[in-house]
Amino acid sequence: MIKTENLIKTVSTSEGELQILQPTNFSVEEGQSIAIVGSSGSGKSTLLGLLAGLDTASSGEIWLDGAPLHALDEEARAQLRGEKVGFIFQSFMLVPSLTALENIMLPAEITGLSNPKIRALEVLKQVGVAHRAGHYPNQLSGGEQQRVAIARAFITQPKILFADEPTGNLDAKNSDNVESLLFELNKQSNTTLVLVTHDPELALKCDRQLSMNAGVLEEVTV
């Protein structure tokens, strides 16, 4: 489902070229869940950004469900994201001026799915915040916001779900809820799950663990 070949990211800083991602080769099977762990600043988000096509690599190849991401332009990548990819972020990233329901409808509308509202109400029910449909993000608690974000990620039934520290801003109880929701949906719709986390427990729940260390990605065997 995901495959990289010699993926490298360098950035230019005031002190010259800096390689923040060393040549990376790895692949993820369909329906697998993997966790990327590692210390802060090691390059986890960088990798995630590349895999999701939000950023372009300096060199190397990325294949996403058979599509050569490295060869696509921003428009084509956006289309690919809309069709195949879902996202969950540490800071939820809901559109503040849309209600919970409308936030969930957003990807469905962007990708042109039929009946976005019915679909949205359905997933909203699944994540358990149906009673909050008409509320704006700043009227929701962190846990509720993240559930809305999860609902938004699943409405298009993506093949791959990327999550960057999805529980980073939540307390233990909410974290547990969100985690179980995430895995439940992952199982239900056979979604490939790539999540970045600092939480070892969450990492353990995944099929595989990879550790990032100063731009070098290694498989962790438990």
Added chain:
Amino acid sequence: MSAMPRQLAWRLFKHEAKRGELSIILFAIILSVASVLSLSLFSERLQGALTDRSAEFIAADRQLSARTPIDPEWVMSAQTFNLATAQQTSTRSMAFANDELALVDLRAVSGDYPLKGTIKLAPELFATGVETTQIPALGEAWIDSRLFQLLGVSLGDSIELGEAQFTITKILSEIPDGGFSVFNADPMVLINLADIDATRVTGPGSRVNYKVYFTGSESDLDDYFDVLSPQLDRQVHRWLSVQDDTSPIGESVARAEQFFLLASLLAIILAAVAIGVAAQRYAQRHFDPVAIMKTLGASTSTIRKVYLYQIGFIALLGIVIGAIVGFVLQQLVVSALAGTVEVSLQIWYWRPLLIAIFTGSVCALLFCLYPLLGLFSIPPLRVLRRDIASSFTSRGGQYLTAGGAILLLMWVYSQNLKISLILFVSGLILVGLLLASTLGLIVLGRILGSGRMGAWQLAWARIKRRSLDNSVQLISFALTIMLLLVVLVMRNDIVQQWRDQLPQGTANYFLTNVTEEQRPSLIQHFSDNGIETDGLFPVSRGRFVKINDEILRHDITKEKEDTTNETRRGMGREANLTWDTQLQMGNEVIAGKWHGDWSLENSDLPPGVYPVSIEERVGERMRIGMGDKLTFNIGSEIVTVEVTSIRTVNWQTMQPNFFFVLHPMAMEAFRASYITSFYLPPERKPELTRLMAPFASVTMFDVDARINQVRSIIEQVSAAIEFILILVLVAGSLVLVAQVQASMDERQRELAILRTLGAKGSMIRASVIYEFLIIGSVAGLMAALANEVSLYLLQTQIFQMQSSLHIEYWLIAPLTGAVVVGLLGATSCWRLLSMNTQVLLSKML
């Protein structure tokens, strides 16, 4: 799929409008549309009224005057253009009655005369005139009070004009286009146009002026003129409109119109700045939503559509509300000013609405363009790396479009490239100054802001850190303050100059033909009666003979004269000469040296040649300059004078002014008559006949009615200007509020963080207030400086006024800037700090 962007845009728009997120940008558009509409609608209506008022001075909307009879065909065809017409034939002629002879200004008018204004008749000699709608019947003559004195006639007597006899039936007080000249003004006689042929005064060789008056709608008048103008002979015909009026009233009206234009332009700029500020803030707030939508797969074109639709909705709403608000505001002002300011009764004009809509859309589009372009190019990666802003960071381009848009708006609105460029260039100078001073400020801040972290240091640290943002903010504050200053100072200067023009006690009567012998007794008699005369000036009429060696021939027929004098336009045969060694009040020597300031003996003038000082404009018209020799025939003597100085004269004052001032030595041999003026309070008017009784031969001119007319127009225009000043001040203050709020917005995050870190509210507040105080005072100072530049340009280039420094504003502007901006900052900061940190943080979402 295709309906999606619109739906999404509508949804975003609806929610954001409901939650007040759009208030500032919407408000800015409403403000721009409302102020432009109310200002231009008001000034359109006011101008309508003023133009009507000034039309009285030419007795019509347009006047065609000619030296030869005007083709009756032209008058007929005017009627097919829906124009009303009237006619007047006038000439100087001898009047004979009671064995006395007098030169009169004979006016023969048709039944419809005057088309604008009214003829006034005096119930008694020299009494205040009363309006009449009639004209003299056949065989009747209405004559001036002075002529009753000169000829010793009374009502019912007969008078001979040329070869015809008339009965004197009324005392003529004034006619609308009677003219304003004290010299050469012979007493007026009004007769019916049908009688003019019988007098036989219009035969060959006499100087006759034929006039046709026109009124009608502006477009009909223009259409007619387009057809007429190819047939006109510039040597013979003169087409006159109200705007050509060069009387003090005409100039006041023209100046007022320019002021309205200026004020409206400034209102447009203010609104544009407000929209720019708001759009920037709007775009920044949408960085995240755009990044999210892109992450979710939205294409750039979808994003573009979503936001263009949104801006469209906002602009539409803003324009509709703005138009309503503007109209209501203007209507309120008109009813509030009712009685003081006369405005046209027509309450609706399309031009102001079109301008307002155009302004609203151009502002919305062009000022939002760059922030939006930035917004469109937000990379989706922002969802992971929060610090990523737009990759589209052409600030230069942004300023270029914003500046271009302002210039375009000003130009379209004023249709005057010069005034637009002046404002624009001084704006650019201001921006340059500000950028330089911001840099200076940052250097200064490095020194002042070092040391322990208190509120003061925090304020400086903020200014320092966000130097570019701050300079943008500074510039917009300074621009706003500058524009307010320009309008304020301009208004003060204009109103002051008008008041100076006609101070209380301005002479309302002129006396001419005072003889040398009468002079002492007249002064005595007047002072015995408690009336002060404004000095007696000697006058003599001189006929031009030569300019240098060029002989001027007058005694041949008119047609020839026209061609020989082509190069020296505006050349009369005769000139009124005065002589003095004292420079008259309101005169200023701009070239050479005033002949009272040096002695004739030591000069290098040839013997028998005396100095003369000429007025600037007459010098230009007649092409006479320093060192030219003029030869006059005075009485029967020849006098040669050399131009040794050139003066400017304040024509706006109601005092005798002279083109040519000679040295008294040149005139020693001549008998002079004197001219003077005095002020008689209205309540003493009845004494006039008694007062003048001992001086029957002295000619008196009553200009009281004229002065009152001028004064009432000036009062009206001043009141209108007051309103516009207030409107611009309100607009400006609102812009300041918007700016402070927008910049407060940017501080919100920082405040929240400081608050979370446990900083005391009082310290945060103090630091914000200091910051705004610093910004306000620097902006005020910069504005005062830029104000001087633009005022100088405006006053000298557009308003033709004297320009002076306004030092007091160098202090007032920084002080009020600091106080107002500081206060605004304090209130919005207080509002922010009164929220708890939780709310503050969640608002940042």
